[in-house]
Amino acid sequence: MSLEALRHWPGPLWWLMGQLFRLPVPWHQQAAMYRWWRKWFPHVDILHPRPLDVIRIPVQVLWLLLVIPPGARKPWPRIGEWLRRLEHVSIGMLVRVFSTENPGPVAKKLHSVMREMVEHPLWDQRWFRWPMLLLGLAGAILVVTVPYELETQLWLLFALLLAALLIRRIPGRLPTLVLMAISLLASTRYLWWRYTTTLNWDDSLDLMLGLILVGVETYAWLVLLLGYIQTAWPLQREPVPLPEDESLWPSVDVYIPTYNEPLHVLKPTVLAARQMDWPADKLNIYILDDGKRDEIRRFAEKVGVHYLDRPDNRHAKAGNLNHALTKTHGEFIAIFDCDHIPTRSFLQTSMGWFFKDRKLALVQTPHHFFSPDPFERNLGTFGQVPNENELFYGLVQDGNDLWNATFFCGSCAVLRRGPLEEVGGIAVETVTEDAHTALKMHRLGYRSAYLSQPQAAGLATESLSAHVGQRIRWARGMTQIFRIDNPMLGKGLNPVQRLCYSNAMLHFLYGIPRLVFLTAPLAFLLLHAYFIHASAVAIVLYVVPHIFHANLTNSRIQGKYRHSFWAEVYETALAWYIARPTTVALIDPGKGSFNVTAKGGLVEKEHFDWTISRPYLVVLLLNLLGVAFGLWRLQAGDPREIPTVIITLLWTLYNLLILGAVLAVAAEARQVRINHRVGLDVPVTLILPGLHRVQTRTVDVSEGGIGVELPEKNLLSPGQRLEITLFHGTRPHVFPVVVANVFGHRAGLRFDHLNVEQEEALIHCTFSRADAWLERDRDRKADNPIESLGEIFATGVRGYGAMLRHIFPLLAEKLPILERMRHFLWQLLPRYPVNNERMYP
Amino acid sequence: MKWIALQGLKGGVGTTTAVAHLGEACHRQGRSVLLLDLSPGNLLRIYLGMPWEVRRGLVPALTAGTPWYQAAYRSASGVQFIPFGVESHPLAEQGYSRSVLRQWFRQIRQEAAELQLQEDTLCIVDCPALGPGEDLLLQDLVELHLLVVNPDPGCFASLRQREPLPGAQVLINRLHAESPLECDLQDMMMASPAVQVLPVAVQQDSHVPESLAWKQTVFQAAPASQAAQDFALLASWMLSQLRETEHVA
Numbered sequence A: 001m002s003l004e005a006l007r008h009w010p011g012p013l014w015w016l017m018g019q020l021f022r023l024p025v026p027w028h029q030q031a032a033m034y035r036w037w038r039k040w041f042p043h044v045d046i047l048h049p050r051p052l053d054v055i056r057i058p059v060q061v062l063w064l065l066l067v068i069p070p071g072a073r074k075p076w077p078r079i080g081e082w083l084r085r086l087e088h089v090s091i092g093m094l095v096r097v098f099s100t101e102n103p104g105p106v107a108k109k110l111h112s113v114m115r116e117m118v119e120h121p122l123w124d125q126r127w128f129r130w131p132m133l134l135l136g137l138a139g140a141i142l143v144v145t146v147p148y149e150l151e152t153q154l155w156l157l158f159a160l161l162l163a164a165l166l167i168r169r170i171p172g173r174l175p176t177l178v179l180m181a182i183s184l185l186a187s188t189r190y191l192w193w194r195y196t197t198t199l200n201w202d203d204s205l206d207l208m209l210g211l212i213l214v215g216v217e218t219y220a221w222l223v224l225l226l227g228y229i230q231t232a233w234p235l236q237r238e239p240v241p242l243p244e245d246e247s248l249w250p251s252v253d254v255y256i257p258t259y260n261e262p263l264h265v266l267k268p269t270v271l272a273a274r275q276m277d278w279p280a281d282k283l284n285i286y287i288l289d290d291g292k293r294d295e296i297r298r299f300a301e302k303v304g305v306h307y308l309d310r311p312d313n314r315h316a317k318a319g320n321l322n323h324a325l326t327k328t329h330g331e332f333i334a335i336f337d338c339d340h341i342p343t344r345s346f347l348q349t350s351m352g353w354f355f356k357d358r359k360l361a362l363v364q365t366p367h368h369f370f371s372p373d374p375f376e377r378n379l380g381t382f383g384q385v386p387n388e389n390e391l392f393y394g395l396v397q398d399g400n401d402l403w404n405a406t407f408f409c410g411s412c413a414v415l416r417r418g419p420l421e422e423v424g425g426i427a428v429e430t431v432t433e434d435a436h437t438a439l440k441m442h443r444l445g446y447r448s449a450y451l452s453q454p455q456a457a458g459l460a461t462e463s464l465s466a467h468v469g470q471r472i473r474w475a476r477g478m479t480q481i482f483r484i485d486n487p488m489l490g491k492g493l494n495p496v497q498r499l500c501y502s503n504a505m506l507h508f509l510y511g512i513p514r515l516v517f518l519t520a521p522l523a524f525l526l527l528h529a530y531f532i533h534a535s536a537v538a539i540v541l542y543v544v545p546h547i548f549h550a551n552l553t554n555s556r557i558q559g560k561y562r563h564s565f566w567a568e569v570y571e572t573a574l575a576w577y578i579a580r581p582t583t584v585a586l587i588d589p590g591k592g593s594f595n596v597t598a599k600g601g602l603v604e605k606e607h608f609d610w611t612i613s614r615p616y617l618v619v620l621l622l623n624l625l626g627v628a629f630g631l632w633r634l635q636a637g638d639p640r641e642i643p644t645v646i647i648t649l650l651w652t653l654y655n656l657l658i659l660g661a662v663l664a665v666a667a668e669a670r671q672v673r674i675n676h677r678v679g680l681d682v683p684v685t686l687i688l689p690g691l692h693r694v695q696t697r698t699v700d701v702s703e704g705g706i707g708v709e710l711p712e713k714n715l716l717s718p719g720q721r722l723e724i725t726l727f728h729g730t731r732p733h734v735f736p737v738v739v740a741n742v743f744g745h746r747a748g749l750r751f752d753h754l755n756v757e758q759e760e761a762l763i764h765c766t767f768s769r770a771d772a773w774l775e776r777d778r779d780r781k782a783d784n785p786i787e788s789l790g791e792i793f794a795t796g797v798r799g800y801g802a803m804l805r806h807i808f809p810l811l812a813e814k815l816p817i818l819e820r821m822r823h824f825l826w827q828l829l830p831r832y833p834v835n836n837e838r839m840y841p
Numbered sequence B: 001m002k003w004i005a006l007q008g009l010k011g012g013v014g015t016t017t018a019v020a021h022l023g024e025a026c027h028r029q030g031r032s033v034l035l036l037d038l039s040p041g042n043l044l045r046i047y048l049g050m051p052w053e054v055r056r057g058l059v060p061a062l063t064a065g066t067p068w069y070q071a072a073y074r075s076a077s078g079v080q081f082i083p084f085g086v087e088s089h090p091l092a093e094q095g096y097s098r099s100v101l102r103q104w105f106r107q108i109r110q111e112a113a114e115l116q117l118q119e120d121t122l123c124i125v126d127c128p129a130l131g132p133g134e135d136l137l138l139q140d141l142v143e144l145h146l147l148v149v150n151p152d153p154g155c156f157a158s159l160r161q162r163e164p165l166p167g168a169q170v171l172i173n174r175l176h177a178e179s180p181l182e183c184d185l186q187d188m189m190m191a192s193p194a195v196q197v198l199p200v201a202v203q204q205d206s207h208v209p210e211s212l213a214w215k216q217t218v219f220q221a222a223p224a225s226q227a228a229q230d231f232a233l234l235a236s237w238m239l240s241q242l243r244e245t246e247h248v249a
């Protein structure tokens, strides 16, 4: 109750009287009274009353009397301050607990102790090794199946937690393996518990939902396990130098397949391919044009590369490559998608291994993108949070390499002709011909290798729908392979290869599981189905270690290549679209193709992609409904249910968080230019009139221009023509440019009619420099789960914001009343008292 | 003390320019520097801002029998230098022969060692251009002997004829980067096994003569110029090179 307002009641009364009965009130008293009024009724101007003040004033009085605590002038800021401080301290602590930087001396010591233990000669003794292994296995079984009592579980939880938190401080790979073991123990125990005690066999609805969830969790467990195997030990293969004698070097055909990409996309790739360091008589470049375009043919003639087209377009890219295979004769085949620009060192780096290993059939290098993919663009995470691609190339392929299971990814790779012809060329049975071809070659006993240095770079897919379309194709293709040429079956593969391939394929089945996780809590909130037949406490005690250890371990393995929880955002965003094609392909691999219409091109206007986000909006609504039901259950339901409701609500909130981030993906940001600017920091010389040279550095390059820093502000003026020198090694190359714009110490220069040699030289000095992409993640932070969660939260909030912003103009357009109503209600609401002493009538 | 000599393969290739600029660059990198002009043209001092009318320098000091180090000056930016000086030395009529210059240098180097000047001082000597059939002027007397050339066909041919020049490291000055010919000549010089070419070339830059017109180096008159960057890079390379030889020794 706010009695303070009434303490000075005679004053206002006086004043009111004065207003009403025109009594003479001294001016200073009037002012004081007015101030009093404005303080407690900030939204009502008593000198200019409005009709609705009749509502506002009593509402405000009630509000002041009932809600605002007595005497509290600034009640909220102080509490907020405390909350903030608390948050600061606790988050800071959490962040520290989760960070692995700077291991202390103790940790280092422990590391060496562990090494010694592992490298102990006793392990070489058979009589020691096998019993120990059996002992370990028995221990694991024990841990997984220890009776499921709450107290035991609690102790186990603490033991595992303590062990993990200690071990994670120790640097090195061994502790990572131990963490994996701990995580597997926790998750396996969880799953075992789920199977043996949490299924309610008496209620058919509960049982059905429960089985679905357990099934999905089993899938997640399997992927976790296979993922651990796959990434346990990235090989980090180094390039092997080529033999000194160049006459021993084999001939290489470079295939650049294209269908409808415009010349300006193709051009840099062809020019860069031509410049690769390789004896000229042994390097043949082929443009494989399925578009059969004259323009491309002429270009090929002009720059002196081969041009191939074919009568039909059967089997798309795979068919195109196979056709070329019959027309050319190089011993090796390097393949680049038409927008992947190779560096000059590509062949020098990748060919060495073929000499060392005669059974080697494939060397794959990463696909590196210098522009953001739609996810990164819309989430604003480019260059900060690693994208999906980087987990795959940074870790998965490198991990596969240890097991000789790296597969072909369609571009930026070299294949040996012999094995490729032996498997009948590029596979045409599925829509992911690349992985399938590699699988076939592995089955014949050939080997593959992965080099993790990016040796080529390209543009990422432009629009969200095209991106989604591409992922659908991958998912569908991988599922097709899983069905028609299952890596677990058939001849020729070793067990781990089978697992690695299976994981690559199983991974793409995440569609339905993700959707199940998104909607599972609703089964309880809306349908009141007890699909996990256990007490809330038990659920917490089992789930927490399962999730915690999995996240902790993955964060350690994948830190540099994937940030915690982001994969969930990416996968959730695609889940709906991938679910159907994969399921269909799983049932009938030959059937149907699914594509969202690719809009392509530039995203010209900022907008919200309602089509793509529609399924998620439905899920979102359901989840909101779930929350409402949950709150209602808290109030009205059985009090014994409250803990369960709370857990389920928390789960729903997490889902809402992820959904928010997914919505942020759908809010398409505007793309400004066709020519993507690529950050580039190399010396450049400006040649000003009279042979005055000024040296400075570049900021970025694009196909059409270059941004430079200016040592002096007014050095250049727009429209001015000049020449610049860029260096390729020590060799300078001169390019004519026109100054396009000048902003302070930056200038944008446009290249001025380069001839073919100059264009080639430009690519030489920029995109195809051997070191062009090596420093890609130089200033990116390692993963920290807590910070990651924070980022997702912020993104989620932005996502909801964007959606609302896009909804409201929409509604306001159709129903202006709504917006007015919101406004109307808003201005009727009571306000906090204002503390402003300097207020005059 | 470390001694570095610069000598032009022929006249006008930019030796004096290079001495002044390398001195200034090293000074800016915090080294104590002494520049010694051993070339009768007596032009080094102009780069360092000395007034025309002053005639004092090394030769007048030696003639008068005063110690040579009393002829040292300090430029406005703090670089110490000893100009050649203008004086009717008895030897002047016959021209200063190689042996005389070498003799003087030997004396200076010895006395400098005895004087125990600052230990890490860098002494850069500006030598007169190489005459026909001559060897490097200060061969075997200095730690580093740079031979300044321009990347033109004349210098290239002359270099080819004289190969091998023992002890010489070739510094390319006045490179026109936009001329494919000059770039090719540079590449060919670098590829030649008989001479060692420095990895950094100094480009032709109009800021250099313009700064000279102001009696300054480009470091004062045009700090953003290509020449300033090139000379700074060259100086860093030189210093690291010296450190390496020290290491080996």
Ligand SMILES: Nc1ncnc2c1ncn2[C@@H]1O[C@H](COP(=O)(O)OP(=O)(O)OP(=O)(O)O)[C@@H](O)[C@H]1O
Binding pocket: B008, B010, B011, B012, B013, B014, B015, B016, B017, B018, B039, B041, B043, B128, B129, B173, B174, B175, B202, B203, B204, B205, B206, B207, B208, B209, B210, B212, B227
């Ligand atoms: N990198 C350069 N760019 C432009 N001009 C230069 C450059 N280097 C030297 N010059 C100019 O060349 C001219 C000759 O330079 P300098 O006097 O240093 O040559 P030198 O080799 O010492 O000549 P000499 O043999 O007469 O002693 C000067 O005008 C100088 O400004």
Ligand SMILES: [Mg+2]
Binding pocket: B015, B016, B017, B039, B041, B043
């Ligand atoms: Mg000179």
